[in-house]
Amino acid sequence: MKRRGEEIWMRFFQNFASGIAMKQWVPWVEQIIKTSFLKNKHFMLDLLIEVAKAYPQSVYFHSRAAYLCLQPHMDRLTSPTLPPNTATNLETSLSIYTDTKISDQTNEPQPCSSTDTTAGNSVSMEDQDNSCLDNSIISDVPMIDEDNSIQMNTSSSTLNSHTYPPPPYVSTPLTPTQETSSRLEKVNSTILTKHPANYFSLNAFADAITAGIHWESYLLTLLEDLLLSCKRLAFETKLSPFSAKLPPEQENTISVLVSVFEHEISCSEFPVGSMKNFSIKLKEEFDLSLAENQLLKSSFLEDFSPLISSSLPQTNTIHRAIAKIRKWITTLTERLKSRNFIPFQNSMYNVLANFTSSTTNLSLPGLPPNLDMPSNTVIVERFLHNYDKVLNSPHINLAILGHDGNIYTYKSEIYTCPTECNRVERVNDLLDRLNPYVDKTKETAKRYLRYHSPYWAKISPCVSLLQISNNNTTNLSEIYREFTKSNSLPTESYFNQYYESVMRDSAKVALEGDTFFKTLFSDIQQNLCPKHILKDWAKKRFDSPTDYWTFRRQFTNYLSVNNITQYILCLTPISPENLEITCNAGSFFVTRQTFDLNYKQNPPSLNHSNTVPFRLTPNITHFINDYNISGPLLSNMIAIIRCYAQPKFGITNLLYVYICNELMDYYIRQKSIEFLSSERIAVELFSQVTQLASFFVNRISNLANFIDAKSPIEKLVIESQDVSRLALVCPTWMAWL
Numbered sequence: 040m041k042r043r044g045e046e047i048w049m050r051f052f053q054n055f056a057s058g059i060a061m062k063q064w065v066p067w068v069e070q071i072i073k074t075s076f077l078k079n080k081h082f083m084l085d086l087l088i089e090v091a092k093a094y095p096q097s098v099y100f101h102s103r104a105a106y107l108c109l110q111p112h113m114d115r116l117t118s119p120t121l122p123p124n125t126a127t128n129l130e131t132s133l134s135i136y137t138d139t140k141i142s143d144q145t146n147e148p149q150p151c152s153s154t155d156t157t158a159g160n161s162v163s164m165e166d167q168d169n170s171c172l173d174n175s176i177i178s179d180v181p182m183i184d185e186d187n188s189i190q191m192n193t194s195s196s197t198l199n200s201h202t203y204p205p206p207p208y209v210s211t212p213l214t215p216t217q218e219t220s221s222r223l224e225k226v227n228s229t230i231l232t233k234h235p236a237n238y239f240s241l242n243a244f245a246d247a248i249t250a251g252i253h254w255e256s257y258l259l260t261l262l263e264d265l266l267l268s269c270k271r272l273a274f275e276t277k278l279s280p281f282s283a284k285l286p287p288e289q290e291n292t293i294s295v296l297v298s299v300f301e302h303e304i305s306c307s308e309f310p311v312g313s314m315k316n317f318s319i320k321l322k323e324e325f326d327l328s329l330a331e332n333q334l335l336k337s338s339f340l341e342d343f344s345p346l347i348s349s350s351l352p353q354t355n356t357i358h359r360a361i362a363k364i365r366k367w368i369t370t371l372t373e374r375l376k377s378r379n380f381i382p383f384q385n386s387m388y389n390v391l392a393n394f395t396s397s398t399t400n401l402s403l404p405g406l407p408p409n410l411d412m413p414s415n416t417v418i419v420e421r422f423l424h425n426y427d428k429v430l431n432s433p434h435i436n437l438a439i440l441g442h443d444g445n446i447y448t449y450k451s452e453i454y455t456c457p458t459e460c461n462r463v464e465r466v467n468d469l470l471d472r473l474n475p476y477v478d479k480t481k482e483t484a485k486r487y488l489r490y491h492s493p494y495w496a497k498i499s500p501c502v503s504l505l506q507i508s509n510n511n512t513t514n515l516s517e518i519y520r521e522f523t524k525s526n527s528l529p530t531e532s533y534f535n536q537y538y539e540s541v542m543r544d545s546a547k548v549a550l551e552g553d554t555f556f557k558t559l560f561s562d563i564q565q566n567l568c569p570k571h572i573l574k575d576w577a578k579k580r581f582d583s584p585t586d587y588w589t590f591r592r593q594f595t596n597y598l599s600v601n602n603i604t605q606y607i608l609c610l611t612p613i614s615p616e617n618l619e620i621t622c623n624a625g626s627f628f629v630t631r632q633t634f635d636l637n638y639k640q641n642p643p644s645l646n647h648s649n650t651v652p653f654r655l656t657p658n659i660t661h662f663i664n665d666y667n668i669s670g671p672l673l674s675n676m677i678a679i680i681r682c683y684a685q686p687k688f689g690i691t692n693l694l695y696v697y698i699c700n701e702l703m704d705y706y707i708r709q710k711s712i713e714f715l716s717s718e719r720i721a722v723e724l725f726s727q728v729t730q731l732a733s734f735f736v737n738r739i740s741n742l743a744n745f746i747d748a749k750s751p752i753e754k755l756v757i758e759s760q761d762v763s764r765l766a767l768v769c770p771t772w773m774a775w776l
Contacts, residue, residue, distance in 0.1 A: 069461075075219055084219070106220065109220045237401065252320070252502065253324065262364050266365060269360055302322070339367070403417050419439055419442075420439075451504060455501070477682050486675060488596055490628070511623045537563065553767065560762060560775070594663065599679065601629055602652075609735075611635045613629050635647075650764050680752065
């Protein structure tokens with residue numbers, strides 16, 4: 040009965056999905072791609088082709104990133120019975136398409152007369168038949184029949200039944216990876232056919248951004264991720280700091296980095312990710328003939344080789360690795376600050392450096408199209424490749440002049456793997472969809488409560504662009520660095536004192552337990568990270584009492600929204616470096632926030648029992664004061680949770696979609712797309728999604744109910760301020776700030 044119901048649903052979707060306006064599918068492009076990975080759901084990409092005809096920019100970056108992620112799987116799964124040119128390459132195929140006039144080729148069908156592929160003209164979608172697209176795709180790209188097979192266009196017309204192996208034009212069953220990859224390629228070919236000017240501008244833009252990122256940036260990302268994991272391991276082994284060794288996973292990462300510097304590993308051996316990009320960029324840009332680079336390489340090998348040496352086991356400690364990694368993060372940061380980031384400095388990107396709005400209409404990267412009023416969408420006038428404020432700042436990488444006269448600045452975000460990038464994008468998208476739930480409802484009608492969602496665009500599988508306010512965006516870590524610099528303190532002084540005290544008084548730690556850490560927390564708070572840092576920064580930043588009061592009110596509102604959502608959805612805790620504050624508006628947003636799942640377990644489980652529910656540290660408490668905590672902060676949280684509990688909003692259905700995509704990313708990374716095509720795995724996936732969604736819904740309903748005229752949220756606020764709880768948190772989270 041269930042299978043019969045699935046077939047009815049699929050037939051209904053295929054027959055009537057095209058009747059829905061294409062603009063309704065634009066916000067769900069990433070979900071459509073993910074759903075197509077499941078068994079018998081590949082027809083979803085046919086819907087994506089129709090969306091790409093009307094909204095090419097909204098589809099291009101998603102389909103491009105998904106296509107590039109599938110290429111390593113395609114290389115492993117290419118059938119040996121197929122000819123070598125069957126493993127299609129998007130860039131090669133498109134170059135063939137653009138360099139050859141289809142009408143001059145006698146072996147290919149003629150395109151429709153209404154199709155215009157010149158770069159300067161727009162194509163009318165209403166005047167073209169859908170079959171024109173199928174006839175205009177490159178001849179050597181495998182086509183997909185309804186029976187899920189590859190059908191090659193070839194000039195051979197005879198079949199010798201006595202020949203072995205069979206000729207290449209014989210239909211061969213497609214694996215799920217091959218089928219999805221071929222359909223994604225067809226999506227990109229559709230954009231090229233219908234909107235050639237948009238396609239080449241978007242492609243040049245993505246290539247320019249990724250090519251302009253230096254090898255130091257990729258290495259810095261890998262080392263920061265390695266440092267964070269080592270710090271967490273140091274906290275887990277704090278009771279035996281002298282005997283804590285590097286685990287195999289971290290040791291293997293350092294070993295790979297050393298091998299890449301010694302050019303012992305080919306970049307083709309790595310999966311798609313920052314490690315692969317680092318090895319490629321290092322090979323292209325690292326000139327060993329320069330004395331500076333020779334010294335840099337020898338210094339790197341000298342620092343990291345002992346950490347993986349079996350002959351020197353005493354050097355393979357977590358704290359020694361932390362010191363070396365921290366040293367190199369500082370070195371690479373200084374090198375990047377002294378290097379100007381000019382993404383369009385190469386002559387091959389002149390098409391983008393000379394771009395104007397008369398070439399084609401491109402909206403700002405990450406800006407969702409204004410589907411109701413397209414005239415309000417900000418169009419790119421030109422890319423400012425010589426903008427002074429971009430060149431003088433290590434954080435701002437790109438500036439764009441909009442047609443409205445405003446300058447929009449972006450910074451690049453690099454991730455270690457595509458899965459991490461997808462997880463961050465997923466949470467940002469979910470929080471943006473929750474805004475209508477708290478906007479102008481009964482409980483929040485007189486409160487300005489919403490999530491601040493900056494423009495966020497995924498340019499490649501591991502690189503994204505994040506819009507920031509020029510010279511008006513900071514984070515808690517930057518505020519703390521300003522304090523340490525003005526007081527001549529080391530930036531990591533709190534971390535050093537924490538573990539020095541634990542190592543020095545190990546016997547006292549075992550005797551006193553939590554009391555020792557509470558005393559240590561108070562000492563660091565008093566000497567190295569006082570509770571007035573954030574308040575003093577705000578007073579210095581806003582001289583006027585009105586501006587200061589407005590900033591504090593806005594900060595309180597955004598803090599209430601982000602804190603309660605982090606708790607009910609089990610998101611990763613808000614760390615100081617990820618809390619980006621927009622100073623001129625008082626708003627803030629959290630970067631690199633994902634679902635807090637424990638992937639070491641199978642199936643993954645939620646980490647729903649954190650030491651503190653959310654971030655309400657002494658600095659934040661001192662800044663917004665007790666009155667705002669017991670008043671606006673608490674009442675805002677209660678209003679938000681009651682909005683989520685309204686059945687009419689159907690938040691359960693929304694959570695189903697995003698949790699399913701989260702678990703699918705995990706299985707694709709651990710196994711493959713073929714793993715998801717199994718019917719048994721699909722049933723298990725549905726069961727896991729139902730269990731996690733039910734947990735979220737139960738937590739929301741429990742918090743929305745009052746007990747003896749008191750809200751359970753009041754207890755969470757008290758626990759978040761409890762010093763005895765804050766003292767037990769990992770020092771990386773900086774519970775003092």
